[in-house]
Amino acid sequence: MRLGVLTGGGDCPGLNAVIRAVVRRSERHYNSSVVGFLDGWRGVIHNDTMDLDIETCRGILPRGGTILGTSRITPYMNDGDLDRAKATLAAQEIDALIVIGGEGTLSCAARAQTDGLNVIGVPKTIDNDISLTEATFGFDTALGIATDAIDRLHTTAESHDRVMVVEVMGRHVGHIAVRAGMAAGATMTLIPERPFDIAAVCESLVRRHDLGKYASIVVVAEGAKPVPGTMDIAPDEVDEFGHIRLGGISNRVASEIERRTGYETRVTILGYIQRGGTPSPADRVLSTRFGVAAADAAHDRDFGQMVALQRDRITRVALADATAELKLVDDELYEAASQFFA
Ligand code: F6P
Numbered sequence: 001m002r003l004g005v006l007t008g009g010g011d012c013p014g015l016n017a018v019i020r021a022v023v024r025r026s027e028r029h030y031n032s033s034v035v036g037f038l039d040g041w042r043g044v045i046h047n048d049t050m051d052l053d054i055e056t057c058r059g060i061l062p063r064g065g066t067i068l069g070t071s072r073i074t075p076y077m078n079d080g081d082l083d084r085a086k087a088t089l090a091a092q093e094i095d096a097l098i099v100i101g102g103e104g105t106l107s108c109a110a111r112a113q114t115d116g117l118n119v120i121g122v123p124k125t126i127d128n129d130i131s132l133t134e135a136t137f138g139f140d141t142a143l144g145i146a147t148d149a150i151d152r153l154h155t156t157a158e159s160h161d162r163v164m165v166v167e168v169m170g171r172h173v174g175h176i177a178v179r180a181g182m183a184a185g186a187t188m189t190l191i192p193e194r195p196f197d198i199a200a201v202c203e204s205l206v207r208r209h210d211l212g213k214y215a216s217i218v219v220v221a222e223g224a225k226p227v228p229g230t231m232d233i234a235p236d237e238v239d240e241f242g243h244i245r246l247g248g249i250s251n252r253v254a255s256e257i258e259r260r261t262g263y264e265t266r267v268t269i270l271g272y273i274q275r276g277g278t279p280s281p282a283d284r285v286l287s288t289r290f291g292v293a294a295a296d297a298a299h300d301r302d303f304g305q306m307v308a309l310q311r312d313r314i315t316r317v318a319l320a321d322a323t324a325e326l327k328l329v330d331d332e333l334y335e336a337a338s339q340f341f342a
Contacts, residue, residue: 001032003298004094005052007066008040008074008105012126012138013279014287016060016067018100021291023052030299035092039069040105044097045081047088061284064277072241074108082115089117096298100124102136103326104241106306110319113304120297121306121319122290126275128175131327132317133308137290140282142169142274143179149270150184150217157215163205163257163265167250169274170221174329176274177221182337187216189337190253192223193328198231198253202260204342209263216263216342220253222246231256289314 005022007015019036026032036050037043050056050068060067075081089097096118099109102125113119123130126142146168157164166186168176174191181189188204190196205216223246226233233252237245250267258265279287286309293307293314305316 001026001030001095001299002093003032003034003295004037004044004089004092004097005034005068006037006040006043006097006099007068007070007124008099008101008108009070009072009125010102010275011065011070012124012275013064013141013277014137014283015065015070015100015124016057016063017279017284017287018122018124018137018291018294019052019067020057020060021288022098022295023057024054025292025295026299027054030295032299035094036068040071040073040101041075041085041108042071042073043068044085044088045073045075046084047091049092061288062278064279072104072243074104075112076108082112085112086117096120096301096303098122098294098298102127103129103323106130106319107323110304110323113319118301118303119319120294120303121322122294123306123308123322126176127170127173129171129173129326129328130322131325132322133306133310135286135309137283137287138275138279139175140286141277141280142176143183144280145274146176146180146270147183149268149273150180150186150219153217153268154185154215157217160264161214163216163218163254163261163263165218165220165250165254165257165265165267167220167222167267167269169270171223171244171246172326174221174224177219177224178329178334178337181219182340184217185340186219188341189219190224191221191329191334192225194334195225195227197227198256198260201253202257205257205263206261208342209261218253218257220250222249224249
């Protein structure tokens with residue numbers, strides 16, 4: 001068999017570990033070859049490739065980012081691109097395409113499968129918002145970075161008796177925010193799934209202050225939104241791929257807290273630090289298992305599937321089902337986290 005592999009969407013730690021595992025399993029176990037497409041679907045549309053073998057993958061296991069490059073381009077943006085993608089796959093004699101991506105890239109893969117491509121999905125994203133898998137790779141690394149950052153902010157917050165507002169990634173869901181907030185003892189955590197009332201947030205901070213506990217850490221997921229009508233926010237900006245450009249809600253939250261409570265308030269936006277650099281051991285292991293399982297699914301010709309983690313077993317689920325809706329923060333988890341708010 002000859003497999004193609006691409007990495008799409010925002011990069012995340014563990015992408016190279018998946019690529020390495022796909023190559024290793026395909027070459028060693030199946031005597032198959034693998035070609036990498038550069039910059040996500042762009043490489044498939046424009047036949048821009050890189051040969052991959054065990055030698056080219058040496059040393060990439062702990063390396064962050066992706067040796068293939070990535071983009072948010074899909075074959076559904078411009079007329080004729082899907083046909084170009086099909087022509088590339090035919091010219092390269094690709095039997096199956098392994099698509100490593102998040103919500104956008106995998107939804108596109110599901111659609112491409114119905115349009116006649118042979119596709120296997122691998123769930124990537126620091127946001128951990130893909131359904132039917134208990135984890136996406138990259139999340140554990142981002143969680144570790146966010147937790148470490150909040151730990152560090154505690155001491156400076158305490159020294160100055162300040163409120164620290166920490167913004168973490170989480171476009172539609174608050175998995176990083178809730179878990180990092182829980183792990184590092186946040187005073188309050190605001191997530192996209194539960195619109196917040198800034199008046200209630202401030203009341204809680206004042207109550208805590210009145211009890212003599214001054215410093216507070218408020219964790220805000222970048223996609224968190226106020227209850228409509230309770231706080232003005234800047235209108236959303238949209239990038240060239242129709243993605244809302246997030247980042248900055250923490251500044252609004254901080255200025256409201258300072259204005260309403262009078263407490264000195266500072267902001268830290270963790271941003272791309274959360275998805276840069278080396279993957280955690282757990283992400284290296286998960287990425288490697290996903291890569292091996294994706295190569296197996298391709299060789300079984302079980303197309304249209306996504307590899308997934310369920311009860312610590314690697315399974316396969318239909319790409320269409322996995323991308324039908326996002327995986328939100330579980331109510332029980334949020335309830336446990338909220339016991340420690342203010
Ligand atoms: O989807 C992963 C993610 O890191 C989100 O948490 C974040 O909102 C988004 O990517 C940022 O994407 P970009 O690289 O396009 O700025």
